[in-house]
Amino acid sequence: MKKKLKDKSIIEAKLVLKLYVSGMSSKSMTAIENIKLLCDEHLKGRFELEIIDIYKNPKLASEQHIVFSPSLLKKLPLPQKTLVGTLSDTKKVLKSLGITFEK
Amino acid sequence: MAKNKEETFRKTPTGISGLDEITNGGFPKGRPILICGSAGCGKTLFAAQFLIKGITDYKEPGVFMSFEETPKDLEDNFMSLGFDLKKLQSQKKLHIDYVRIERSEIEETGEYDLEGLFIRLNYAIDSIGAKRVVLDTIESLFSGMGNMTLLRSEIRRLFSWLKEKGVTTIITGERGESSLTRQGMEEYVSDCVILLDFRVIDQIATRRLRIVKYRGSMHGTNEYPFLIDEHGISVLPVTSLKLDYKSSTEIISTGLPALDNAFSTGGIYRGSSTLITGNAGTSKTILAAHFALSSCNRKERTLYFSFEESPDQLVRNMATIGINFKQAIQSKLLYIHASRPSLQGLEMHLMVLNRLLAELKPRTVIIDPISSLITIGNSSEVGAMLVRLLDTLKINQVNALFTSLTHDGYTEYSNSNIDAVSSLADTWINLRNEERNNERVRSLLIVKSRGMGHSNNQQNFTITGKGINFTTTNKK
Numbered sequence: 001m002k003k004k005l006k007d008k009s010i011i012e013a014k015l016v017l018k019l020y021v022s023g024m025s026s027k028s029m030t031a032i033e034n035i036k037l038l039c040d041e042h043l044k045g046r047f048e049l050e051i052i053d054i055y056k057n058p059k060l061a062s063e064q065h066i067v068f069s070p071s072l073l074k075k076l077p078l079p080q081k082t083l084v085g086t087l088s089d090t091k092k093v094l095k096s097l098g099i100t101f102e103k
Numbered sequence: 104m105a106k107n108k109e110e111t112f113r114k115t116p117t118g119i120s121g122l123d124e125i126t127n128g129g130f131p132k133g134r135p136i137l138i139c140g141s142a143g144c145g146k147t148l149f150a151a152q153f154l155i156k157g158i159t160d161y162k163e164p165g166v167f168m169s170f171e172e173t174p175k176d177l178e179d180n181f182m183s184l185g186f187d188l189k190k191l192q193s194q195k196k197l198h199i200d201y202v203r204i205e206r207s208e209i210e211e212t213g214e215y216d217l218e219g220l221f222i223r224l225n226y227a228i229d230s231i232g233a234k235r236v237v238l239d240t241i242e243s244l245f246s247g248m249g250n251m252t253l254l255r256s257e258i259r260r261l262f263s264w265l266k267e268k269g270v271t272t273i274i275t276g277e278r279g280e281s282s283l284t285r286q287g288m289e290e291y292v293s294d295c296v297i298l299l300d301f302r303v304i305d306q307i308a309t310r311r312l313r314i315v316k317y318r319g320s321m322h323g324t325n326e327y328p329f330l331i332d333e334h335g336i337s338v339l340p341v342t343s344l345k346l347d348y349k350s351s352t353e354i355i356s357t358g359l360p361a362l363d364n365a366f367s368t369g370g371i372y373r374g375s376s377t378l379i380t381g382n383a384g385t386s387k388t389i390l391a392a393h394f395a396l397s398s399c400n401r402k403e404r405t406l407y408f409s410f411e412e413s414p415d416q417l418v419r420n421m422a423t424i425g426i427n428f429k430q431a432i433q434s435k436l437l438y439i440h441a442s443r444p445s446l447q448g449l450e451m452h453l454m455v456l457n458r459l460l461a462e463l464k465p466r467t468v469i470i471d472p473i474s475s476l477i478t479i480g481n482s483s484e485v486g487a488m489l490v491r492l493l494d495t496l497k498i499n500q501v502n503a504l505f506t507s508l509t510h511d512g513y514t515e516y517s518n519s520n521i522d523a524v525s526s527l528a529d530t531w532i533n534l535r536n537e538e539r540n541n542e543r544v545r546s547l548l549i550v551k552s553r554g555m556g557h558s559n560n561q562q563n564f565t566i567t568g569k570g571i572n573f574t575t576t577n578k579k
Contacts, residue, residue: 022218030213054219058226061219065203067244069218079208086213096210 009042009099016076017049017097020061022069027086031070034087042099074098112319115163115234115271118156119149121338125323126314130295133269135262137292139276139283140299145310145331146275147172148184149299150237152335153273155186158196163234166227166270167199170243174199184335198227206247217244217257221264228270236265236272242286259291283315294318300326309449312338330454350374351500358397359390361564361573365549367556371530374500375553376493378524380507381534386545386566387506388412390534391471392426393570394504399431403466406459407439410475414439425569438463444475452476453488460495468496473505473524493527529553535561547573 019035021028032051039047054061054069064073068084074097087093114128123129130136130153138146154165169177177199178188191197200223228236241261245254265272274292276284283289289296296315301308311326329338354370356363357377363370371377377394379387391407398405409417417439418428431437440459444452460468473489489505496503507524525531531550536543545564549557564573 020219022216022222025216025218027214027216034213054222058222062200062223062226066219066223067202067204067217068215068220069222070215071219072212082205082209083212084209085211085215088213089211092210093212096212 009101013077015043015047015074015097017047018064018073018075019049019051020054020064020066020069020071020073021051023053023055025069028070030086030088031072034090034093035072038087038090038093042094114320116156116161118153118160119336119338121327121329122312125327125338126317127321130271130273131317131320132271134266134294135272135274135292136295136297137274137276137284137288138297138299139278139289141278141301144299144301145329145336146299147239148181148331149336150239150273150275151177151181151186154197154235154237155181155188155191157235158191164196164231165198165235165237166224166231166233167197167237167239168202168224168227169199169239170202170204171240172201173203174201184333186335195231198231198233200224200227204244204247209247211249214250214253217254217261221261224261224265225268228268234270236270237275238272239275240277241274242276242284242288245286255286258288262291289315295320299329328449330451332454332458349500355401355502356397357390358393358395359571359573361562362547365558365560365562366552371502371552372554373502374497375529376496376503376505376527377530377532378505378507378528379532379534380509382509382536385534385536386571387508387534388417388471389421389424389426389566389571390532390547391469391504391506392417392421392428395437395467395469396426396428396431398467398502399428399436401466402436404435404463405431405437405467405469406463406465407437408456408468408470409439409441410444410470410472413441417441423568424566438465449476449488453492456492457495460499460501464499465501467502467504469504469506471506472508474508489524489527525550530555 017035019031021031035049039049052060054066070084070086072083072087074081074083077098081096083093083096113132114126114130115132116123116129117126138149140146151167154167157163157165167177172180181188188197188199192199202220224236227233241258244258245251248254262272262274274288276286276288279285279287283296283298293316295317298313298315300311300313302311310329310331312329313326314322314324327338329336351373353373354368355373356370379390381387395405395407407417412420418432421428428437428439432439438459440455442452442455476488493503505524505528530552533548533550535546535548537546538544545566546561547564548561562573564571566572
């Protein structure tokens with residue numbers, strides 16, 4: 001399993017990601033850790049990640065239709081996806097972001 | 104202890120006419136209230152009216168968090184009820200936050216919370232200083248989400264946070280199969296639960312409201328009919344009758360001098376109510392017509408509700424016995440409103456009555472016959488409706504006359520629908536047909552007459568080309 005994940009990843013285009021977190025809550029911290037790890041491992045140089053604290057930008061939460069926290073928004077490539085939760089289910093996260101691997 | 108409780112337990116007006124009376128002053132201030140009911144029963148309107156009236160009448164800004172309808176839809180829908188949401192938003196008194204959740208775009212990847220929703224609510228409340236909040240319908244969060252336990256505990260946290268925040272919140276919920284709401288919201292909202300119901304009995308739809316629970320407060324426990332019209336929702340708190348109307352000493356004619364003479368006062372009091380009972384064909388309508396015409400002759404506007412005859416037929420038939428309505432109708436003194444009792448529910452009838460009362464401001468109102476309404480509701484409902492109607496008429500000093508059909512000559516004292524009316528009527532006249540010597544003899548008896556001496560004789564009469572003609576002379 002672990003080996004498989006270290007295979008060369010394939011993505012269609014550069015990923016534009018926005019992670020909405022609520023302050024320093026443990027769930028938020030876990031999500032930040034997970035996404036950073038994932039990006040480092042599979043998306044070197046092929047991603048754009050912005051981490052936004054909705055406590056500091058409450059208006060943005062409404063504009064971006066954030067309900068659940070933490071929420072990772074995949075803005076590009078389309079279709080848009082919202083990944084809610086701590087991003088701990090790596091397999092699901094990779095699939096949702098459209099990341100596949102060379103066999 | 105009791106006093107202390109009273110001090111801490113404050114209420115806030117509901118903005119729904121009639122509901123404050125049932126709830127003994129309104130909703131619990133600063134607490135969540137659950138409004139539940141099946142689809143189409145008026146939950147959203149109920150919630151919106153609470154919010155909008157709060158803004159316009161009680162200066163309490165409000166936040167509407169919509170999980171189902173877009174702000175545009177809400178604005179359009181409530182515009183038709185005369186609520187201008189756009190204007191209230193631009194005045195910073197109303198904040199609509201549309202919570203759009205695209206199920207197809209969402210993936211659950213671990214534990215999460217509803218902090219996004221909390222922050223949005225907090226921001227919305229603080230930005231306009233809201234005192235009232237509506238969450239319509241928060242249960243839609245559940246659909247499509249896997250982790251129910253997590254959501255439930257988050258919603259529980261949300262409600263206690265709202266309570267802490269001190270805003271009065273209405274939460275709407277769709278009726279579930281075995282519980283009040285699909286997700287059992289009633290477990291979390293323990294302070295006040297109101298159930299709305301929309302049911303069809305004998306093909307007539309009626310809306311009802313019941314307070315299922317109201318912790319720490321007295322409340323009416325009945326089911327109350329409510330109606331939705333162009334002014335929004337109003338509840339009919341039939342039990343809120345107050346016996347404090349003024350009573351006139353002015354005497355008016357019944358339209359029949361001979362009948363007037365049967366009363367020691369030479370007529371009946373203005374603003375009093377008269378009930379005419381009798382079997383089929385005892386000329387109740389004719390007596391009512393005389394009463395109507397005398398009112399028109401005094402140049403007083405008269406409203407005639409006919410539940411059996413069309414205006415044309417009534418005018419034609421009365422003309423044959425010399426009661427001419429045409430002129431009165433032309434000069435707008437008489438207005439005949441005819442409708443089938445089964446056309447609509449009781450409350451709709453009452454609504455039409457009330458609206459016409461407000462529009463025409465009549466001095467005399469005739470309902471012919473009131474017993475027709477029994478066919479569309481049970482007698483207690485009709486009774487309740489009549490109490491309310493009579494209440495309105497009395498307050499406005501309107502002369503009221505009701506006719507009521509009885510089925511058996513001697514059962515008028517045991518007929519339940521007469522019971523409902525007779526105690527409310529100030530004057531009760533019973534009409535009878537008897538056969539004597541192969542001839543039908545029509546007679547009239549004054550059963551009761553409050554505050555007036557009256558003849559105890561049965562008075563015979565005939566119907567002539569000039570209306571009712573008494574054949575026995577009155578002895579006082």
